[in-house]
Amino acid sequence: MNFELSAELCALRDRTRQFIAEQVIPYENDERQSHHGPSEALRRELVAKAQAAGLLTPHASPEMGGLGLSHIAKAVVFEEAGYSWLGPTALNIHAPDEGNIHLMEEVATPAQKERWLRPQVAGQTRSCFAMTEPSPGAGADPSMLTTTAVRDGDDYLINGVKWFITGAEGADYAIIMARMEDGSATMFLSDMDRPEIILERNMDAMDACFTGGHGVLRFDNLRIPATDVLGEVGKGFRYAQVRLAPARLTHCMRWLGQARRAHDAALAYTRRRQAFGKPLAEHEGVGFMLADNDMDLHTARLHIWHTAWLLDQGEKCNFESSRAKVVCSEAQWRVVDRSVQMLGGQGVTGESPVMRIFTDMRAFRIYDGPSEVHRWSMARKLVHMADKAAEGA
Template sequence: MDFSLSPQLRELQERTRRFIAEQVIPLERDPRQSAHGPSEELRRELVGRAREAGLLTPHASKALGGIGLTHIEKAVVFEEAGYSWLGPTAMNIHAPDEGNIHLMEEVATEAQKERWLRPQVEGRTRSCFAMTEPSPGAGADPSMLATTAVKDGDDYLINGVKWFITGAEGADYVIIMARMEDGSATMFLSDMDRPEIVLERSMDAMDSCFTGGHGVLRFNNLRVPASDVLGEVGKGFRYAQVRLAPARLTHCMRWLGQARRAHETALEYTRRRQAFGKPLAEHEGVGFMLADNDMDLHTARLNIWHTAWLLDQGEKGNYESSRAKVICSEAEWRVVDRSVQMLGGQGVTGETPVMRIFNDMRAFRIYDGPSEVHRWSMARKLVHLAETAAAAAEGPA
């Protein structure tokens, strides 16, 4: 790996940093926000600013109007965008849209891209991804998928309930994961303004940074024509991996920006705030926390860049993205938690952005797979590799 940034990438990094500082952060206290995220009006204003700055949907292909960033380039730019909780919304790289754009570019037909993807890349529409279900349906274990799709002539009838569906309120289209009659899974596309799709409620959540919040959706005999199947019938779980491995990593990138901001806020405060005759940063207990923050930020960034590099080499990166997701979600959380501690009373109030970052980030250790599930999956793969190596070393019986 070459850790140097090209002049073009460094210029893009600096341009993104300036855009976030000058055009996005001033809107963080804009009243057009609720517990369920920025309003559509605010989102459109932010998107307009990014469009004018030439930074809208940079991960999309050049053919669709994006910059066509590689995974490594995304790592650099998305970290800068994530410095503000409104940055990903402004640049149209927030979840779930960022992952859906990647999936649609990889799998959708040309007709589907023109109908759903191009308006989304242009920032005119939003999407959601409907996979997670209430018990006993799919959660961390996708094999428990309960939503069904039954063939009916040339169409499919979809029935089921999904929840924790990020961005559901106000989304223009949805990607639905449903179980087929043979037990396989398929992804379907549908406009959200269908009467058979009911947004039952938006869920109360710790975070408030995702446009559209997290919704509960019910599908009541939703009729989807075969032309709106995403990819091939029966390959839903395979396509989920196409989406999830890069999407796990882009979460790490964006939250790294938030963690860096929390650290820099704490560093600025502790080097100025006096206590017991000297700045807080000169007290060993505080100084150690600053050093630990720096180590966690660097560790997270190295894992992101390495996994991004592997994806750029054409590797699937499933194992590595799981590893990065655990390392980054926990390291970045520790950074924010220490920053709250160093800020004292200011860390648990809205006097600084750190309290907001703390509330928003906690869920990162749960969504896209809890840390425990990723550790379990990694352990299984490690054991399998060890057993395979042992069997090969023993040779034929």
Template sequence: MDFSLQPELQALQAKTRRFIAEEIIPMERDPRQGVHGPSEALRDELVAKARAAGLLTPHASREYGGLGLDHVAKAVVFEEAGYSILGPTALNIHAPDEGNIHLMEVVATAAQKERWLRPMVGGRMRSAFAMTEPPPGAGADPSLLMTSAVRDGDDYIINGTKWFITGAEGAGMVIIMARMEDGTATMFLSDMDREGIEVVRTMDALDTCFTGGHGVMRFNNLRVPATDVLGEIGKGFRYAQVRLAPARLTHCMRWLGQARRAHDVALEYARTRQAFGRALGEHEGVSFMLADNEMDLQTARLHIWHTAWLLDQGERCNFESSRAKVVCSEAEWRVVDRCVQILGGQGVTHETIVPRIFADMRAFRVYDGPSEVHRYSLGKKLVAGRRDASVQAGVAV
């Protein structure tokens, strides 16, 4: 693996960094942000800025309006976008749209791509991914899937309840995971305004970075034509891995940028704040925390880049992406937690951006599979000598 970046990627990295610093960070205090994320109007304005800068949806193929970045290039650009809490929204690389775009590029038919994928890539439509269910339904264990799909002529009738569905409020389309009569799972595509889809409520959540928040959805005899099946009947769990392996990694990329931002804020404070006759950072307790931050940031980045490189070689990377998700979510969390401590009183108020990052970051250890589920899966594979086996673990957002 060559760790050097090609000149074109270096230029794109610098361009993204300037865009975030000059156009997006100044908007972080915009009042059009609430407990359920940036408003639709704010999102539209951010997306328009990225579109004008030529940075919109960089991971999508050029055919559909993206930049066609490979996984290593995504690692570089997504980290830069994540440096602002609004950066992923602006570049249209936030969950769940980022993962849904990747999945549809791989699996959807040409007609489905024109109907749903193209407007998603253009930032004109948001999407949702409906897999997680209230107990006793599917969560970290997708085999508990209870939402049902029954064939009725040329259609399928879907019934069930989903929750923690990111971006449900205001989404234009949804990918629904449902159990077939034979016990297999299938993915279905639907416009959100179809009769039989109800967004029951938006849940109160710790994080506030996703437009549309996290919703509870109910499907009441939703009729979906067979032409709107995503991929093949019965292959839903397989397609979930197509989506989840890269999506786990892009979470790591985006939040690495936010962890780096928190570190930079804490580092500047440690250099300038005086305490007990010297700069705060000259005290061993603080300097050690800063050093530990640097080690955790680099450890996370290396896991991301290595897994991204393997994905670019055509590897499935279910094992590696699970490993990276645990390492990165915990390392990046440690960084932000130390930053709160270094900042002291400012770390627990909104005088800086760090408390906002702190709240958003905590959920990362749950999204796309809690650390404990990934450790369980990794351990099973190690014992069985099957590192390349499919991982069916993940709370999807």
């Protein structure tokens, strides 16, 4: 693996960094934000700025209107975008749309791409991904899926309840995972302005960085024509892996930018704040935290870049993306937590951006698979690989 970045990628990185600093961060105190994320009006204003800067939806293919970034290029650009909690929204690389765009590029038919994907890449629409369900339904274990899809002539009737559906309020279309009569799973596409799709409520979550918040959706005899099946019937779990492995990694990329922002704030503060006759940064305990932050940031970046490089070689990276997700979510959380500690009172108030980053980031160790589930999955694969090696010895 060559760690040298091309001149073109360095230029794109610098352009993204400048865009975030000059055109996005000034919006962070905009009143068009709530506990359920940036408003649609604010999102559209930010998207227009990214489009004018030539930075909108850079991960999408050139055919769809994007820049066609490789996974390594995404790692570089997404980190810069993530330096502001509004950056991913501006560039149209926020969750769940970023992962949905990737999945649609890989699986959707040409007609489906024209209907749903192209306007999404242009920043005109948003989407949601409806898989997680209340108990006893699917959560960290997707095989517990309870939402059903029953064939009815040339259509399917979908019934069930989903929750923690990021971006549901205001989304233009949904990708819905449902269980078939034979126990397999299928993904379905649907416009969200259907009377059979009911947004029961938005959940009150710690984070406030996702437009549309996290909704509870109910499907009441939602009729989906066979032409709106995403991919092939019965292959929903397989397509979920197409989406989830890269999406886990892009979460790591964006949150790395936020962790770096928190560290930069702590470093600046400890260099100028005096206590006991010298700057805080010159006290050993604070200096150790700064050093630990740097090590955690670098470790996270190496995991991201290595997994991105493997994805660019065509590897599936289910194991590596799980490993990166655990390492990054925990290392980046430590960085932000230390930064709060170094900032003292400033770290637990809105006087600095770090309090906001802290509350937004905590959920990262849970969504897209809790750390414990990824560790368990990795352990099973490690044992399986060891067993196969022993059999072949």
